[in-house]
Amino acid sequence: xxxxxxxxxxxxxxxxxxxxxxxxxxxxxxxxxxxxxxxxxxxxxxxxxxxxxxxxxxxxxxxxxxxxxxxxxxxxxxxxxxxxxxxxxxxxxxxxxxxxxxxxxxxxxxxxxxxxxxxxxxxxxxxxxxxxxxxxxxxxxxxxxxxxxxxxxxxxxxxxxxxxxxxxx
Numbered sequence: 052x053x054x055x056x057x058x059x060x061x062x063x064x065x066x067x068x069x070x071x072x073x074x075x076x077x078x079x080x081x082x083x084x085x086x087x088x089x090x091x092x093x094x095x096x097x098x099x100x101x102x103x104x105x106x107x108x109x110x111x112x113x114x115x116x117x118x119x120x121x122x123x124x125x126x127x128x129x130x131x132x133x134x135x136x137x138x139x140x141x142x143x144x145x146x147x148x149x150x151x152x153x154x155x156x157x158x159x160x161x162x163x164x165x166x167x168x169x170x171x172x173x174x175x176x177x178x179x180x181x182x183x184x185x186x187x188x189x190x191x192x193x194x195x196x197x198x199x200x201x202x203x204x205x206x207x208x209x210x211x212x213x214x215x216x217x218x219x220x
């Protein structure tokens with residue numbers, strides 16, 4: 052297991068998964084409409100892709116662990132970045148700088164999640180059920196029913212997290 056703080060398996064997985072247009076669009080739509088923390092959403096998918104299940108209690112703990120970084124860094128940087136119009140070259144540079152700072156804060160949040168995961172012993176299931184269960188638990192905690200996790204094609208995270216691509220197939 053990679054112990055380098057700058058890189059971890061979860062970060063590598065989530066950046067590759069997020070690069071898929073369908074997944075990125077899905078995540079951003081949930082972020083904008085429901086206030087979903089995309090890092091936690093991707094974490095639920097990553098842990099599920101390993102066949103591991105998160106309980107409601109563990110989701111509560113994770114939300115509390117990442118809340119300071121999310122509230123004090125990520126959301127504040129995002130808000131500042133969105134206020135910059137980017138109409139001038141100077142504003143474009145400012146937006147890019149804020150975006151880079153936001154990305155660094157996202158990495159920090161993901162490192163907190165990854166460090167937590169490395170210390171856990173979690174229940175297991177097959178990939179599809181584990182991802183769907185983790186997402187359902189997270190959505191329920193937020194009071195959001197979310198899309199139907201059980202029907203193929205309804206949730207790109209369930210589909211893509213369990214893709215043979217992640218397992219060398």
